[in-house]
Amino acid sequence: MSIEVFLVVAPIFAAQKQVHRTELLGIEYLAGSAREAGFPFEVWDPTIGEGNPCGPGRFYFGPSDEEVEKRLRKTTPDILAISCHYGFSAEKAYSIARIAKRVSPQCTVIMGGLFVSVNLSLAMEECGEIDYCIIGEADSSFIELLKCLNAKEDASIVDGLIYRDGNSIHGNSIRSNPKTSYIDDLDALPLPARDLVPIDAYMNGSKDYQLYGLGFRPALSLLSSRSCPMGCSFCNMNLVHGKKWRPRSVESCMEEIEEMSKRWNAHHVFIMDDFWNLKKDRAKEFCEGIIKRGIKIRWNTPNGISVKCMDQELAQLMKRSGCASTCIAIESGSERVRHEIMNKKTYNREIYSSIQYLSDAEIPVVGFVIVGMPGETRADLEESKKFIQKLDLVAAVVSFAVPFRGTALYDQLSASDENVFDGSNSIDDYKHPILVPDDMNAQEIIDYKSELLGSFNGLGILAQIERENERQLQSA
Numbered sequence: 001m002s003i004e005v006f007l008v009v010a011p012i013f014a015a016q017k018q019v020h021r022t023e024l025l026g027i028e029y030l031a032g033s034a035r036e037a038g039f040p041f042e043v044w045d046p047t048i049g050e051g052n053p054c055g056p057g058r059f060y061f062g063p064s065d066e067e068v069e070k071r072l073r074k075t076t077p078d079i080l081a082i083s084c085h086y087g088f089s090a091e092k093a094y095s096i097a098r099i100a101k102r103v104s105p106q107c108t109v110i111m112g113g114l115f116v117s118v119n120l121s122l123a124m125e126e127c128g129e130i131d132y133c134i135i136g137e138a139d140s141s142f143i144e145l146l147k148c149l150n151a152k153e154d155a156s157i158v159d160g161l162i163y164r165d166g167n168s169i170h171g172n173s174i175r176s177n178p179k180t181s182y183i184d185d186l187d188a189l190p191l192p193a194r195d196l197v198p199i200d201a202y203m204n205g206s207k208d209y210q211l212y213g214l215g216f217r218p219a220l221s222l223l224s225s226r227s228c229p230m231g232c233s234f235c236n237m238n239l240v241h242g243k244k245w246r247p248r249s250v251e252s253c254m255e256e257i258e259e260m261s262k263r264w265n266a267h268h269v270f271i272m273d274d275f276w277n278l279k280k281d282r283a284k285e286f287c288e289g290i291i292k293r294g295i296k297i298r299w300n301t302p303n304g305i306s307v308k309c310m311d312q313e314l315a316q317l318m319k320r321s322g323c324a325s326t327c328i329a330i331e332s333g334s335e336r337v338r339h340e341i342m343n344k345k346t347y348n349r350e351i352y353s354s355i356q357y358l359s360d361a362e363i364p365v366v367g368f369v370i371v372g373m374p375g376e377t378r379a380d381l382e383e384s385k386k387f388i389q390k391l392d393l394v395a396a397v398v399s400f401a402v403p404f405r406g407t408a409l410y411d412q413l414s415a416s417d418e419n420v421f422d423g424s425n426s427i428d429d430y431k432h433p434i435l436v437p438d439d440m441n442a443q444e445i446i447d448y449k450s451e452l453l454g455s456f457n458g459l460g461i462l463a464q465i466e467r468e469n470e471r472q473l474q475s476a
């Protein structure tokens, strides 16, 4: 008999009672690999549903301690796996680990996700009840650890594993193996195990996740490649997925999309890649695949696509294959800010022409913009605004810069201030400017953001397009 795994999604906090939902691909991938290796796997996502008020303008999405205890007494797992991405979830994740050990001291607690990948041994230092952590992409390493635990063998050779020397719960000697290997052949992984998660809640919950008015429903998410080689100074995605872009074959993506449509009756696919169009020819093949197979699906790219790899042919193929809208990572309309501050080597002409190709293909474009990077000046922001306002966008999504741990931005700021606020208390943190240019004040940057947001009135247009697309899908 194999050991049984119970995976819990760490609770989250938000400023509103309802948060947008999409499926959690990382967990579905882990569940698929565990099943293939023969380990019974159960998932509990207690963040689904409405949040409970927990302070002024603050809502908690997660279970009470009593609910956790009840659930763990009922499930009695051999392994409690906790998925924790965000700093604001960590304390609650620790509480779940503590309850698990109280209910069943022999239960092994494993934590993974972005939080561990960024903070390494911190979770095990702060919570003695966590036995192991795994850094980064864990599809292989998690299964290796399960195999070792199942066979009661030494696990200390597992790539990216953080463990306690001597296996004492409160042992101080924490060791860690660096994360060195990433999965090159993504086609070899089982498809995300959508049947092991509350998929209806994710598919229909996406109605709240309108992605700036662009999401249809029911919707599922696809990861056609992992990682991105760009290295922007504000991004820490590579701590989970490494720096090398790794694509799946177009064939395998088409099989998954077909399954999404036929088995799950999805009407829409969110392409969640970090750099979907890194190889232009592959992106074209991807669109042609949908067209040739006649898959009736709409799709979009909520994570943004790159302006570096776009041309007229690709934009036209995107449209013909059902691309309903797209987000473009502009970040700043000032080349100086992008190149010297953000380490983003894109050019204004690339931004301009990509948006033109997409608009000509009648694909609505939303632009992502970040404001308040250290070293950015009022003049940069003015230049940026002028450039962005001239672009053919239906909407702009303007975010205040956040120095996430593990980014070059965080390292730069922490070199002179050891208490850099990394925005890890709550999602609400991202709603206020954390960094303000030297020659501006916080209110000015808030006003700047509002003005830029107000420059485009496309959300109404997007809602109309959404209704029209749904009508077409239903009559198809």
Ligand code: B12
Binding pocket: 012, 019, 020, 021, 022, 023, 024, 025, 026, 027, 029, 030, 081, 082, 083, 084, 085, 086, 087, 110, 111, 112, 113, 114, 118, 133, 134, 136, 137, 138, 139, 142, 223, 227, 234, 235, 236, 237, 240, 241, 272, 274, 303, 404, 405, 427, 430
């Ligand atoms: C899809 C996505 C979302 C989705 C779903 C999030 C989720 N929980 O999966 C939604 C839209 C909800 C979302 C929201 C947000 N997101 Co988000 N999101 C992503 C994105 C683009 C992809 C995640 C993904 O599916 N990856 C693919 C899978 C395969 O990887 P994975 O989930 O990391 O899982 C692997 C490992 O982490 C590990 N693992 C995961 N769980 C476990 C558990 C165990 C036990 C083990 C051993 C291993 C393990 O193994 C998995 C398989 O290899 C990432 C960027 C990225 N590329 O990672 C940003 C990212 C994680 N998000 C980010 C942010 C900031 C947010 C928001 C705070 C944005 C906002 N301002 O509101 C919100 C808050 C989320 C919330 N409400 O909790 C930042 C995080 C930065 C940080 N904090 O350091 C990222 C890195 C984007 C970026 N470039 O800045 N997000």
Ligand code: SF4
Binding pocket: 228, 229, 230, 231, 232, 235, 236, 237, 274, 275, 329
């Ligand atoms: S292009 Fe996007 S995913 Fe790649 S490093 Fe920059 S922000 Fe991160």
